[in-house]
Amino acid sequence: MGFIDSIFNLINDLTWGWALVPFLVVLGVFFTIASGFVQFRFFKRMFGVLTGRDENADPSKISAREALLVSVGGRVGGGNIAGVAVAITAGGPGAVFWMWAIAMIGMCSALIEATVAQLYKRTEPNGDYRGGPARAITHGLGEQYRWLAVVYAICLIASFAIGFNAFQGNTVAGAALDSLAIPRIYTGIVLAIATGFIVYGGIHRIAKAADVIIPVMAIGYIGMALLIMVLNLTSLPGVLIDIVANAFGFREAVAGGMGAAIAQGLRRGLFSNEAGLGSAPNVAATAYVRHPVSQGITQSFSVFIDTILICSCTAFVILLGDVYQPGAEGVDGVVLTQQSIVGHLGEWAQYFLTAAILLFAFSSIMYNYYLGENALDFMTSNPLAIHVLRVVIICIVFLGAVAPGATVVFSFSDPMMGILAVVNLLALMMLFPVAMRLIRDFREQLAAGVEKPIFDPRKFPDLDTDPTAWPDAK
Known part of the structure; x- marks a missing residue:
């Protein structure tokens, strides 16, 4: 066991330790400049997905809005509540500025990877769409790279479907035990039953559940943060000044100063919004859209929601309160967020946060399951394999909830996600010229x-696309 741990620790050091974060940042900056700052050019169009309706859309398909909400549900999780608190504790208020900065860059990476996933999606016999980085690698780079796609698929299952689902179950059960005194086994049973109901309903039931859960979750949490900001309105300018001053080293809040702020802000921001990691494109590819870039714009918006809205809410709740003391040790993670909310609104607020954690975690479980299902479907079409995966995930969620120490077994999640990200970024670099062709077509x-551009596969005969996935092309 010690040898296996050392292998996983080595992989983690070679990816997240020093190489992957700079790689994600540099590539995101390159995508942004080379695409002409596409995420900002299309920023106004992003908001249309929340209210706009396509009269010609097939109601049996997953809509762009549903795909957005499922991906938001996956991106928004513990990183938005506990991760932001860790970043502020270790990097000071300046870490928040660098989280914002990496989100602006990550919006472009998310746009590119979702566009490519949409381009190479395939129509299933039941009319649904499947896609993602694994299929983009095989259809975009060729069958000779299938081995790389298989590595990606295995890492996706190991990290998201198994490891992170155990962590989500553990997070919910711990919060319910601490604030409501509910024994872990009862939380585990409820979570397992709810998970089973969702995963056996497939992507359509996941999308419908997300369509209800995510708006409630996001609006409730943002509303609470806005209330706290209004109650502390006179202190808000000072907090903003602290964030900027600490970000550029004008004020030393923690040991390491500006360097700590940059490192923590970039790392936690990337962990939270997942831009460039290759997870969200699996969901992005399920949507019915007229043009691949349309879903790219939508997924770019999900990064904005995750970091600029949700993470900022947590940051302001902490920085406007008295619990956080720069440079002091002690309160950290979700406890810092919870105590800060209680300090602003009273004891009842801890129950609100428990409910928020439950919704955040459950939305992530739905998302993580679908990533695993999509990866397994790429490797085998055997229905029994999908059934086994569903049973395993239900058990994993239950195990993570009832056994406080069980999640140690799943310490391989981070290194597996590191390999996943490296594979995805390599593929994105090779497929970026193709993405730029689509962006130019959309702009033209x-x-x-043309108010709503349409992708016509006949204009791109050299690309291995599925014409049946683009019914609007006449």
Whole structure:
């Protein structure tokens, strides 16, 4: 066991330790500049997915809005509550600024990877769509790279479907035990039953559940943060000044100063929004859209929601309170967030946070399951394999909830996600010229007065696309 741990620790050091974060940042900056700051050019279009309806859309398909909410449910999780608190504790208020900065860059990476996933999606016999980095690698780079796609799929199952689902179950059970005194086994049973109901309903039931859970979760949490900001309105300018001053080393809040702020902000921001890691494109590919770039824009918006909205809410709740003391040790993680909320609103607020954690975690479980299902479907079409995966995930969620120390077994999640990200980034670099062709096509149609651009596979005969996935092309 010690030897296996050392192997996973080595992989983690070679990826997340020093190489992967700079790789994600540099590549995100390159994508942003090379694409002409596409995430900012299309920023106004992002908001249309929340309210706009496509009259010609097939109601049996997953809509762009549903795909957005499922991916938001996956991106928004413990990183938004506990991760932000850790970043502020270790990096000072300046870490928040660098979280914002990496989100702006990550919006472009998310747009590129979702666009590519949409381009190479395939139509299933039941009419649903499947896609993601694994299929983009095989259809975009060729069958000779299938081994790379298989590595990606295995790491996706190991990290998200198994490891992170155990952590989510553990997080919910711990919060319920601490604030409501509910024994872990009862929380585990409820979570397992709810998980089974969702995973056996497939992507459509996941999308419908996300369509209800995510807006309630996001609006409730943002509303609570706005209330706290209004109650502390006079202190808000000072907090913003602290964030900027600490970000550039004008004020030393923690040991390490500006360097600690940058390191923590970038690392926690990337962990939270997952831009460039290759997870969200699996969900992005399920949506019915007229053009691949349309879903790329939508997924770019999900990074904005995750970091600029949700993470900022947690940051302001902490920095406007008295619990956080720069440079002091002690209160950290979710406890810092919880005590800060209680300090602002009273004891009842801890129950609100428990409910928020429950919704955050359950939405992540739905998302993580689908990532695993999609990866397994890429490797085998045997229905029995999917059934086994569903049973395993139900058991994993239950095990993570009832056994406080059980999640130690799943310490391989981070190194597996590191390999996953490296594979995805390598593929994105090779497929970036293709993504730029699609972006140019989208822009040209907009310039010609087409309000909703349509992708026509016949204009790209050299690309291995599925014409049946683009019914709007006449």
